[in-house]
Amino acid sequence: MSNDRVIIIVLGEGNYVNEGWTAIHTANYSQECTDITECIHNHISVKDGKITSSIDYDLVICRENYFVNDNVNNLLNNITAQNKVVAIHKNATEKTNYETFFRQQAIRVNLFSRYQDGSDKIWNNIKPVLECIVNHESCVINGYKDLFDNLWAVLAPSPVDEAHSLRAEILTPFVPFHLYYQIDNEKKEDGWKDILKSCCMEINKEDNGEVKSLGTKLDELLKLKTDLPENMKTAPLKAFYELKEYFMQDEDECIKTKDSSSRITKFADCLENVVNYVEFGDTSECL
Amino acid sequence: MSVASECKIYENNGILRNAIDKAILSLNLTAKNIIFINISYHEDRNLNVLYSGMKHIMTLRGEGKDSSPVTFYGFEDISRLQNKPEASILNSPAVKYIKMPFEIDQLKEICSKLRPVNKRNRLLDEETKKLLTEDKDKEVQLQIRGFVHAWRNGVTYLTALLNKLSEYQSDSLAVQESINELIKYRADFISVKCASYNGIQDFVEQKFKRGKKITALPKMMQACKKSYTTMYNRLEKVLKGKGAVSALISALQKTIDNLKEVEDLLNECIKK
Numbered sequence: 135m136s137n138d139r140v141i142i143i144v145l146g147e148g149n150y151v152n153e154g155w156t157a158i159h160t161a162n163y164s165q166e167c168t169d170i171t172e173c174i175h176n177h178i179s180v181k182d183g184k185i186t187s188s189i190d191y192d193l194v195i196c197r198e199n200y201f202v203n204d205n206v207n208n209l210l211n212n213i214t215a216q217n218k219v220v221a222i223h224k225n226a227t228e229k230t231n232y233e234t235f236f237r238q239q240a241i242r243v244n245l246f247s248r249y250q251d252g253s254d255k256i257w258n259n260i261k262p263v264l265e266c267i268v269n270h271e272s273c274v275i276n277g278y279k280d281l282f283d284n285l286w287a288v289l290a291p292s293p294v295d296e297a298h299s300l301r302a303e304i305l306t307p308f309v310p311f312h313l314y315y316q317i318d319n320e321k322k323e324d325g326w327k328d329i330l331k332s333c334c335m336e337i338n339k340e341d342n343g344e345v346k347s348l349g350t351k352l353d354e355l356l357k358l359k360t361d362l363p364e365n366m367k368t369a370p371l372k373a374f375y376e377l378k379e380y381f382m383q384d385e386d387e388c389i390k391t392k393d394s395s396s397r398i399t400k401f402a403d404c405l406e407n408v409v410n411y412v413e414f415g416d417t418s419e420c421l
Numbered sequence: 422m423s424v425a426s427e428c429k430i431y432e433n434n435g436i437l438r439n440a441i442d443k444a445i446l447s448l449n450l451t452a453k454n455i456i457f458i459n460i461s462y463h464e465d466r467n468l469n470v471l472y473s474g475m476k477h478i479m480t481l482r483g484e485g486k487d488s489s490p491v492t493f494y495g496f497e498d499i500s501r502l503q504n505k506p507e508a509s510i511l512n513s514p515a516v517k518y519i520k521m522p523f524e525i526d527q528l529k530e531i532c533s534k535l536r537p538v539n540k541r542n543r544l545l546d547e548e549t550k551k552l553l554t555e556d557k558d559k560e561v562q563l564q565i566r567g568f569v570h571a572w573r574n575g576v577t578y579l580t581a582l583l584n585k586l587s588e589y590q591s592d593s594l595a596v597q598e599s600i601n602e603l604i605k606y607r608a609d610f611i612s613v614k615c616a617s618y619n620g621i622q623d624f625v626e627q628k629f630k631r632g633k634k635i636t637a638l639p640k641m642m643q644a645c646k647k648s649y650t651t652m653y654n655r656l657e658k659v660l661k662g663k664g665a666v667s668a669l670i671s672a673l674q675k676t677i678d679n680l681k682e683v684e685d686l687l688n689e690c691i692k693k
Contacts, residue, residue, distance in 0.1 A: 265570050295471055302461060302496050305521070310440035312522040321447040325439065332436045398522055406498065413501075 137181075137192045139286060140215040143260060144196045144222040146248070154248070155197045161185070161268045176200035177209060183266050183278030192282060193263070198223060206235070219290040221246055221256055244289050259285040293358040297412040300355040301405045304348050307336035308377065308398045311388065315395040330385045337381045349374070355405070359412050366411060370404035377401055429489065431458035431474060441494075448529050452490065455532055460495035460502070460518075472507035476556075479510050482544040483553045490515035490535035494523070509548040514538045561624045568621060569687050571614050576680045578606065583673050586666070596666060603656055603673075611649040611680075615642040634686055641683050648676040 145155040179191035224247045236243045246256035410416040432438035462474035481487040585599040652672035658664030
């Protein structure tokens, strides 16, 4: 197979255009399969917006109830593409098992819902791709490739985009402290205490379900590039855990000394180097 | 958006927004109308958020909605940021950038240099104006695709019901079920679709002007609305036991024919 990217979409059934697997199936196999429940086409391969039986495809659309047991393994074994990403409909009964399964294989799993009044970003990007497959001529206005790329960007953001987002999420709770230390005492009005307390809570937050701690986010950032030099990993980790230890104190204690201001700046510099390495391959060190 | 400091702050993180607000307040800036905005600020979670704050200002200025001076902030280094196409707005008049975490004095200095832009046509640099035009074009193209899709769905839904109605005897349970299903499509089912055409009409007529018939679309849509209204009135009569199913079927058929005529014309134009 020549494609280096393959998207696997696990879709529930639905009769009308765009709503689900049945629409895609009917678009191509309505003559062959009169009884959908006995249908043998459990997954459908697509290449450049057209349903294909070739081994060269860029998209696989699976029926939700097919996505069980060995079927998943067999499917994945047949995909030799370097980059794979999976989007599973939230109603799929087996989804949770497969999330773990895919993650173990370093395949990114995304969940989506087609029942959320237009607010699901993933479904909003899957819809036009499905529409394009069902009514191929509509691709003339907005090519399948563009639609595929948009969907790919949502399902598997580039490491660079992820690096920038993670850096911002990690540093943001420290910024209010950095500002507070610089303000003249007589101008430190009411309200700051609440802000700083919220920051302390954010900095010390533990992993909880889908909510990730700053430490976990930092680990994710440092893993975005497998060849990240060792010193580029250790320096931000050291800076972060020093800061975290400092901000484990009560917020009243945290605001007593301005020392952490320079530590925050240093930590930001370390992360700047990591992000630059992810984006440009720069190797400047965090001192 | 926060305005306690008389400046406008666009920041999605509530804690950071409050902190910046208080920090600005402490600066006693003479200019009160500066916009402070995170380069990643976003109003819509469907957007690509990395530089959506810059896009937000591009749109505000492009539409002439706000000419206030702008200070962007973010964690990226300015020298890196300037090389990205999305950052062209940084070259527009009365726009500055500061990297977080920043020195408050540095922020004060930057803000003191910002002057309002008096001429509306000078709100954006040339590169950003070009980007904005391209974006607008893409946006309208998506709207067209959305419109075509909604129209096709209308045809699909109604055709499926017509097939059911035509397949069985008028007093059968299947027909009653289909009629009940039909009532779920409200009286404005078609008029809503037609109304959405207004926003794209100019663009469609300009883009597909070679297919001259495209200008006939509004009139054809009127016919669709009219036949759908007739069909819906007959449906209500049938539900009250005062109308014949056969009359309903013929009105439904007429509506679908009209809808298909529009769909065919759209397909024809799109293919050209």
